[in-house]
Every structure is written in C-alpha cells, then in structure tokens.
Amino acid sequence: MKLKLAVGDTTREVELQRQGDKLTVTDEHGVTKIIQLIHRDEHGLEIEIDGQRIQIFGTKNRDQKHIWANGQSWRYQQIKEGAAGGQADPGSLSVNIPAVVTEVLVSEGDTVQAGDKLVLLESMKMVLSIQAPQDGTVKAIHCEPEQSVEPGLALIELDTE
C-alpha cells in the first residue's frame, strides 16, 4: 500500500507493508525500515526502529493530524491521490466559530465552482470566507448580512452532482 504525507510543502511517499505489529516502510530511494509497535493507547504510540525506542503522542481527526516525537511536534496531512483538496462530502456549509456575516455572494439557484467564495464573515477582526467544496448549485441560503452565526449552523446548502 502506498502512503503519501505532507508537512507544509514537503512531502514523503512510501510503500507500506503491514503485518500485525510490524510495519515495513520502503521510501522513494528503495531504503527499507522496519517499525515495531511496542504499545499504543488513545494518546499515542511507542515504537521501535533499529533498536531505538520512540515515544509518540498524537491526535488526528479527518483533516488534522498533529504528533509529537523526538522532542518536536509536527502537523501533517495525508495526501490522497485523485482527491482534490481532500474535502469530504459536500452538503450544508457552516462555520466553526461564532462569526458575523458580512456579505452573501451568491443567490439561490446559482451555479458555483469548487473554490468559489459563497459567504464572507468576520470573526476576531478577521475576514473569513466560506468556499464551495465542489461544483454545484446553491440550493438554499440560511443567513443574511449582519447576522451573528453560531458554530455548526448551516449557512448554505449546496446541491452537488
């Protein structure tokens, strides 16, 4: 199985072979390393590489991965080939923090393309935007300028094919 990870603009692609607690990793240059899993719990892992134990703390959810290892933390992403932007299912769009709507840039029935800005908001004195995750049609708008919106509240519904 292939795995591609990115830290900022730097990427690394490897070939993985997993047999239970043993992971064989082969990099682009054909160099192979064996990682042995010693322990794992909800906050991380302990592994062994070439006889050296490494403690890893980590957290991950759908699009954020953050680990601590070797005295430093790293934020990384998994790059999935063919999945542009890595965004999951389209549908209702909402913000994650309280914000105030400054401008609604689309109307119901508008055709939009992935990346188009749909709504501008302001929070913490910053301007944020909600962008279309995929091509589609604006099905419904549930917000208006100057409205305070709460996290999780659907602001726009998008029909995507």
Added chain:
Amino acid sequence: MKLPFDKLLIANRGEIARRIMHTCRELGVKTVAVHSDIDQHAPFVRDADEAVSLEGDTAAETYLVVEKILDAAKKTKAEAIHPGYGFLSENAQFAEAVQTSGMTWIGPTPGSIQQMGSKAEARALAEKAGVPLVPGMAEDGHSDEELLNQAKAIGFPVLIKASAGGGGKGMRVVEAEAEFLGGLQATRREAKSSFGNDHLIIEKYILNPRHIEVQVFGDTHGGAVHLFERECSIQRRHQKIVEESPSPVMNESQREAITEAAVRLTKGVDYVNAGTIEFIMDESGDFYFLEMNTRLQVEHPVTEGVTGLDLVALQLQVAAGYALPFKQHELTQRGHAIEVRVYAEDPAFQFAPQTGAIDVLNLANGPGIRWDNGIEQGSEVSPYYDPMLGKLIVYGENRNAAIRRLRMALSDTALLGVQTNLTFLKEVIDHPAFISGDTTTGFIDKHFSDWKEAEPQDLDWLAMIAYEAWGKQRTTAVGTSSEAQFDPWHLNEPWRNV
C-alpha cells in the same frame, strides 16, 4: 500572620487566576472565581471554592464589567479582590469602587494607578524623582534652528516623531546633522497629512535597545524595596515572549544604578504594593524611564525564581496593612530564571492567533521547572481572549544551566491539537545571539523574520508513518472539540460540512 480577609475574589481568568488561588490556598484564604459562559468548565473555575457566572462571552460583557464583578463579590461575601493583570487591573475607578464597597483591593492606591496611567504625569514624576528620561524636546514654539541645536546637544542619531503619531508611523531617524533640517520638513509634512497635526518631538534615538524592568514593592508604612531586574527584550508584535532575571549583560554598578532609581520613584510617589518600572537601556548601559505598571506582571515568576519569594503572598500581606517582612539588604538574586510564554499562535504566519482543542497535554516536569497554566487536556482555546496558554519558567544555578533546562523542558512538552509557538521558542533560546546574551528588542526581527519550521528528518517521517498506521482516530465524544479545530488564517478550513 492573620489576614483581615477570609475570602478573596479573583477578577480574572486563566493561568493568573489559578496562580493567585494557589497562594490563597496556602494562606487559608477562600477563593471566588468569576467566569464567562465559555469559561464555565475551565480549570481556574474548578480550582476556586466558589464560582459566579458573569453571563456572556466577550471580555467586554464579562471580565471588564465592574458592576457584575462587584455584584459577584457582594453575593459571595468576598472581602477582598485581586485583579490579576490585564482586564480591570489598572482601572482606577474599579480599584476605588472595590474600596468604597468596603473590600480590600489587592493593588496600589487608585491615585497611583491614575498617576502612572497618564504617560505625561508618569514622566513628570519620574523626572522629579531623578529617574532619567530619554533626552528630547517638543517643538513648542522653538525655531528649526533651536531644534537643530537641541539635536546636536542630544547627539546623533536622533528620532523625529509626530506627537500625534504612534505604532511606528510618523517617525524618522536622522543619522547626521546635515540631514536634520530636511528630515524635519519631511516629517512635518507627513505628520500633517497622516494625523492632521504637524507638532513634532525630537528625541535621542536609542540604538539596539534592551527592555529592562525593575520589580518594586511598597508598603503602607513607608517601606519600599526592589526585587531586582528582569530583562524582557525578546518581543514579538511588541509583546514579551522571553523574560529572564538577572539580565545577561548588566554589571553590578549598572544594577545598583537602575534599582536605586526604581526605588527612588517608588518612594517618591508613596507607592504601595507590587509595581514594575520599565526602562529602555542603550548599548553603553545608560537607561531611561519608559513607564510604570501598577499591577502584578505576567513575568513575575522569574523574580520569584531568583528571590525565592511569593509575590502574591507579599501583595496580600501589604494589602492587609502589614509592613514588608524584610529589608533590602536581606534580599538576594540567586541563580538564573527564564520564562517563556506559550501561545496558541502560528509563528510562521505573523504570529496569528490559533484556536482549537488541546487534545494532548504532556508537560515536562523535573527540578527547577514550573508551569503556570490556564489549560488542561481537553481544553478549548476560544477566539475570545488572549491566546496565551501558559508560561514555562525554569530555574538554574546560572544562565547556561537555565537555558539547558529550558531546552529540555520545551522538547519534552507535547501540546497537540492546536498550533503553538513551542518549536519557535526552542529555536529562539537555542540561537547563538540569545545564548551569548545579545538580546535587544529587535532580536526577533533581526534573526527570525522569515522563520519557517524546519523540515522533518527521516526519524520524524517514520514517526508520522507509524502514527498514520496505528494511531487511534480521535472521536468526537468530547463535544465537537476535535472537529471544531479552526485555523483562522487558513481560509479554506474555517468551515466544515455538516
């Protein structure tokens, strides 16, 4: 020692609220926390004996509302109020209202807060106390010729600035006499067009300045002491991020001069309780008064490290009317202490504040390591307040030992889920200029202006690969916290599909 108050309300939040409660528990004083809605489950609220909701989220509707805080004190029968730093700590009306309600105010008199809150009055008082000010003069009716003579008397380079200016605008450094009159005209034009006011000030330009401050304490019996200096030159966006005591460069005679000046001012204004007098120091070791902060400072643990004193306990004793329990000559500055401020921010992107959940918190521990934290594992960093998560303070027998300890403590600390400045701080204290004590207020701009995180090494990639293979997906069982990670500067990510 018996304190005349049994219950103290802390009009603050986060790490400083916990810090104050810690001392209260030691001294047997009950504590009352006040909190916003979003802070209701914060560690500082649980640390308190009682808690009162201030109803609302923003600071303006909670921690800054005098009436709500006084009501909370009345409701819980609190007999004293500690304001911490920030929020209402330097609000003379609040201090006055606390005293009028019959409670003990843990801080200087409202009069002192007022005096030092006015830049002009503070300068005048400093001058009267014989504390050096940055040499300069306002143009008030002086001819250009007189201004030039003044500039020559001060010595080049000089700074010409608009008195209505600020934040670096309307300022010009003039290196030599020949450029002076031209510079004067140009600055005057800019000041006129930018601020609608062309009144100028000529001032000595301090090259490579250091920020040095002196911790002082006064009591109600006329006693006043200093608790030595702190150097806080390492700043980003005009905010301190690394503070230490002693200063890495100051010699004994400089220390004597600056601390004596600080005590003169403290005595000159009959200052009571904890205060900090800030100075700017030039390359030759000459120092000039900047301002006086009439509160407990964020970086007070550095002073606690080298003096062995508890500054909050001293504040309570002095506020209770006791004399300072020591004389100046009994105080010593022992070893070396360094504090770093840990922020939820992105150092590679103009230190933009970050929000999100703290999914993993594993703090370094050991001899000489102290954490003053407002957070715990599972805490949510909201956009409502200052993004400082806590402070790491280390103590060592000398500066090299303290740096070594700090390097280890920063490396050993895992704080995951929200982006922090931990890696950045580690590189700052590892920089040769920091290690050699070449610390000026321009340090970050000079050495870290285009800072980027280093690229991962082979072993780091392998750790990521292992975690990708075996790491457990964080569930959303603890509310929406891990889902709600939000990076305000990454415009593609501030929303999710629901």
